[in-house]
Amino acid sequence: MSYNFKTYGVEQLYWMPPSILDWVDEEGLARFVYDTIKVLDEAGKLKGLYEGYAENGVGGEAYHPIMLLSVLLYAYCVGITSSRKIATALEGDVNFRFLSGNQQPDFRTVSDFRNRHIGVFEEVFVALLRLCKEVGLVKVGRVSLDGTKIEANAALDQNRTKEGIEKEVKKILEEAEKVDKEEDEQYGKENRGDELPKDLQSSSLRLEKLKNAHRILSEREAEQKQKQVEKIEVREQEEKTTGKKKRGRKPKTPEAAVDKEKKVNLTDSDSRIQKTAKGYIQGYNAQIGVDTQSQVIVGQDVTEEENDLHQLKPMTEKIEKQAGEKPQELLADAGYSSDENLEMGAEKEIELFIPDKKDWKRRREDKEKGVPKGRIPKNLSKKERMARKLRTKRGRKIYKERGKTVEPVFGQIKNQDGQKFRRFRLRSKRKVKGEWSLVCTGHNMLKLFRSGLLKIKQETTAA
Secondary structure, eight states: OOOOOOOOTOOOOOOOOOOGGGGGGGTTTHHEEEEHHHHHHHHHTGGGGGSSTTTTTSSOOOOOOOHHHHHHHHHHTTTOOOHHHHHHHHHOOOOHHHTTOOOOOOHHHHHHHHHHHGGHHHHHHHHHHHHHTTTOOOOOOOEEEEEEEOOOOGGGGGGGHHHHHHHHHHHHHHHHHHHHHHHHHEEEOOOOSSSHHHHHHHHHHHHHHHHHHHHHHHHHHHHHHHHHHHHHHHHHHHHHHSOOOOOOOOOOOOOHHSOOOEEEEEOTTTTTEEEEEEEEEEEEEEEEEEEEETOEEEEEEEEEOOOSOOHHHHHHHHHHHSSSSSSSSSEOOOGOOOOHHHOOOOOOOOTOOOOSSSSHHHHHHHHHHHHOOSOTTTTHHHHHHOOOTTSHHHHHHHHHHHHHHHHHHHHHHHSSSTTOOOBSSSOSSSHHHHHHHHHHHHHHHHHEEEEEEEEHHHHHOOO
């Protein structure tokens, strides 16, 4: 019987050597990432990646940084952040093998590259964002701002107060002293004896971590005290200038202002305990500003602060720095509301849309008291004036865009059918900032890929 099958055989030889370009779909994401990074590199936008490499060719061959960036960025686009899993994909996934030029760097090489260039990834984010602007995908006009809590690479139970650290240090030192006495009796004071037991080796490392954590808490306490001294001095100067005592509570003394319950994490001392809708996590507060038309991230940063109150000004400055221009309108939730923040908007000539209450609280208040009508009274505070503006037809319409633009972006980043990014791989604020830049660059790469605008732009240029 003769079957009509296509020829199949893994031993089959090719008459001509196959091209790696034929391995992947020309319209697929892997090819798009390769082409886009190549465009940015040839335009001189990724110079920071080449720093640290010998220009005279001396030394052993290194993997090309553009290849490693392409692999890493594609991995963050498809939700693979583990260097070991990336190394595995470089062996068995055709898209990864295409991006690496069929080279197979091991997981340590991938990890070292990410750590070595952690400070350059913001530069990569900016380069891609400017490309999004160039092809017309994004305009920094109306921007939604928000933050989300993301787990650190650290356990919640590794937090310690200063008092707790002091007790633990005392316990370790007492145990070490006890072992020293026992060894003196066993080996004699002049004899070394065996190598230090493993449990004491681990205690020694833990002692080092505890001392470092104690130092950090002491520095934070000193910073708290200094800030309180400055508050007292400002108040006293205002009272001296006006000749009147200022109303309201007097600032606490520097000693009373120190929070004795403040904790530091032994694994990642920069991370903090963060409150989420599902409970507490050890993590960071990741911030983004999103263009309301395209959902492209136009500004991003990471803070260890638990709330968003002090993030409006720094994030506005980040957007201006990273996108190259300041937004005309800025939408944010009640977590960013303060008189100082509203004053900043006026100073920078940015129209703000920030409620003083959560939506459900405002709706309840409107139901109970009714919606304010008529002329705006002259004696209203900035927050009260903002609340009135957000009750107007225009204010409601514009602010409604916030929930439909920035919150879905966090969903696209975190969800299983998106980038699947829910936990930082790296430790320390500096490295976490770099990793968040990678995540946000991956998000923008996907937006640019799905828009089709870069391809249209290239075809138009070629024509």
